[in-house]
Amino acid sequence: MTHALPSSQPTAARPKPAEFLAFAVLAALLAVAPLAxxxxxxxxxxxxxxxxxxxxxxVGYSGLLxxxxxxxxxxxxxxxAQAAKxxxxxxxxxxxxxxxxxxxxxxxxxxLSIRRQGxxxxxxxxxxxxxxxxxALQAPLTHGEDGIQGVPRGxxxxxxxxxxxxxxxxxxxxxxxxxxxxxxxxVHSPFGAALKAIRENESRAISLGYSVDAxxxxxxGLSAALAGLAGGAKALVTQSATLxxxxxxxxxxxxxxxxxxxxxxxTGPVIGAIFVMAIPEVLNRIGGPNxxxxxxxxxxxxxxxCVLAFRRGLIGELAARARRxx
Amino acid sequence: xxxxxxxxxxLTKQFAGFTAVSDVGLRVRxxxxxxxxxxxxxxxxxxxxxxxxxxxxxxGTILYEGAxxxxxxxxxxxxxxxxxxxxxSAVFPHLTALENVRAALQRxxxxxxxxxxxxxxLKRYDADARALMAEVGLTGWEETLAGEMPYGRKxxxxxxxxxxxxxxxxxxxxxxAGLGQEDVGRIAAxxxxxxxxxxxxxxxxxLNVVAxxxxxxxxxxxxxxxxxxxxxAVSANPAVQQAYLGxxxxxxxx
Numbered sequence: 342m343t344h345a346l347p348s349s350q351p352t353a354a355r356p357k358p359a360e361f362l363a364f365a366v367l368a369a370l371l372a373v374a375p376l377a378x379x380x381x382x383x384x385x386x387x388x389x390x391x392x393x394x395x396x397x398x399x400v401g402y403s404g405l406l407x408x409x410x411x412x413x414x415x416x417x418x419x420x421x422a423q424a425a426k427x428x429x430x431x432x433x434x435x436x437x438x439x440x441x442x443x444x445x446x447x448x449x450x451x452x453l454s455i456r457r458q459g460x461x462x463x464x465x466x467x468x469x470x471x472x473x474x475x476x477a478l479q480a481p482l483t484h485g486e487d488g489i490q491g492v493p494r495g496x497x498x499x500x501x502x503x504x505x506x507x508x509x510x511x512x513x514x515x516x517x518x519x520x521x522x523x524x525x526x527x528v529h530s531p532f533g534a535a536l537k538a539i540r541e542n543e544s545r546a547i548s549l550g551y552s553v554d555a556x557x558x559x560x561x562g563l564s565a566a567l568a569g570l571a572g573g574a575k576a577l578v579t580q581s582a583t584l585x586x587x588x589x590x591x592x593x594x595x596x597x598x599x600x601x602x603x604x605x606x607x608t609g610p611v612i613g614a615i616f617v618m619a620i621p622e623v624l625n626r627i628g629g630p631n632x633x634x635x636x637x638x639x640x641x642x643x644x645x646x647c648v649l650a651f652r653r654g655l656i657g658e659l660a661a662r663a664r665r666x667x
Numbered sequence: 668x669x670x671x672x673x674x675x676x677x678l679t680k681q682f683a684g685f686t687a688v689s690d691v692g693l694r695v696r697x698x699x700x701x702x703x704x705x706x707x708x709x710x711x712x713x714x715x716x717x718x719x720x721x722x723x724x725x726x727g728t729i730l731y732e733g734a735x736x737x738x739x740x741x742x743x744x745x746x747x748x749x750x751x752x753x754x755x756s757a758v759f760p761h762l763t764a765l766e767n768v769r770a771a772l773q774r775x776x777x778x779x780x781x782x783x784x785x786x787x788x789l790k791r792y793d794a795d796a797r798a799l800m801a802e803v804g805l806t807g808w809e810e811t812l813a814g815e816m817p818y819g820r821k822x823x824x825x826x827x828x829x830x831x832x833x834x835x836x837x838x839x840x841x842x843x844a845g846l847g848q849e850d851v852g853r854i855a856a857x858x859x860x861x862x863x864x865x866x867x868x869x870x871x872x873x874l875n876v877v878a879x880x881x882x883x884x885x886x887x888x889x890x891x892x893x894x895x896x897x898x899x900a901v902s903a904n905p906a907v908q909q910a911y912l913g914x915x916x917x918x919x920x921x
Binding site: 526527529530531532533534535537538541542544545546547548549550551552553555556559563 | 719721740741742743745746750751752753757758759760761762766769770771773774775779780781782783784785786788789828829832
């Protein structure tokens, strides 16, 4: 069979080099950032950025909108705090425990929630996360409204004390970059390819023999584990684990971060998280405490403007513009 | 081993008080091309979705190669070698044509859960994927995004992807629907080639193609089997003529 081919065939965009460039620039900027900005604030922001990136792995690359990711972030923070304070574990072990806990919890929550689709899926994740919240509120282990306070940061591998904010920041930066690389690898792996096929056309993927629920479960577990790493790191940075991180508004906030930055992009969630974190700081500096009463309103307005003007998020829109001009 | 690749008995599907498929006993002989035809609303699509397991039957059994698949899931039967295509061409639009075929090869060979390895290892399937694409006349289209291909090429790509599963049996849902005249002949030829050494069951509206491709034809009306046989026998059947004549006279489906 011979058929003439049309002369102009569109070819697939290969954005990989641009992605690595963006990663390198981001890493370099973050490495020198403590010169200009408080390392404590930066370290906290990076924890949220990793949380957003982990959430994006699920919503952006698997098409599953979880409304209960605070459960993994906040839950893992309690585990890390408990391990570091009560059991006196070194920070690296506390973080491994937090990550493993969130991952296992994620597999369980995923197994229950992905039986339903769309809004029902989101509602199940929300309901399960709320159960976790009330558990944390009531259980003696988590100390209710007080949370776990005075968590020691300890010494990394028994050598490097993390009590210094700068040392803590660079440790969190290393975790953050490792987390981003892990997400990049997951997205660009055989598993990632399968996920992409499932998101593109689920029925077709099923007809090719993919047990799509199993893939979604694993994606959910991986996303939850990385969210747990972020939550654990935040517990060490702020030396506390509190109910705030488990509250449903935290699940909402991470959605906001990812949407603002750009769903399904590598750096978008990071930019979105830093943006959301920076707004209150900047407003505080401009207008003082009076101004900050209007925080929620201003945040809401920014969100509405961004979603209307940049539907693909800040980074998503930039990437689309760049591709068009190329 | 039976002589039938697919065998149903008492297959019934009811939707809220409406019986779409009623007591269908369909038998598809191994290594034949079997056509499933009928006027609009005859229950062809429901029947097809029951066979591919995208719908669960209300009653009845389905045997595939002698094994009971009445309660199996759609992905499970796909892994057993019962592969389907879709009425609306089903491709992964934002993957390249080559990646579309690879998606099937990758699943069949395993390792699709390996999230810690680079997707560069998927390149090992490129040669096989290219060969499958060449078989359906898609050489040169490898790097095109599937969503940007013309409709006829999408259908060919879908067929290549389905064949990548090395299926024992193909279930094709109106494989020629929406194609231009030139493409109809090409895809029909591809189906004939793909059917070598395989069993094919196809739902199809284009009666010229059904006449030339199918060894056996089952006519469905109102969810029930009306007649069965080769094209000559079926088209001479007065009951079929009565139920179908209006449809056959209309050139709209060609």
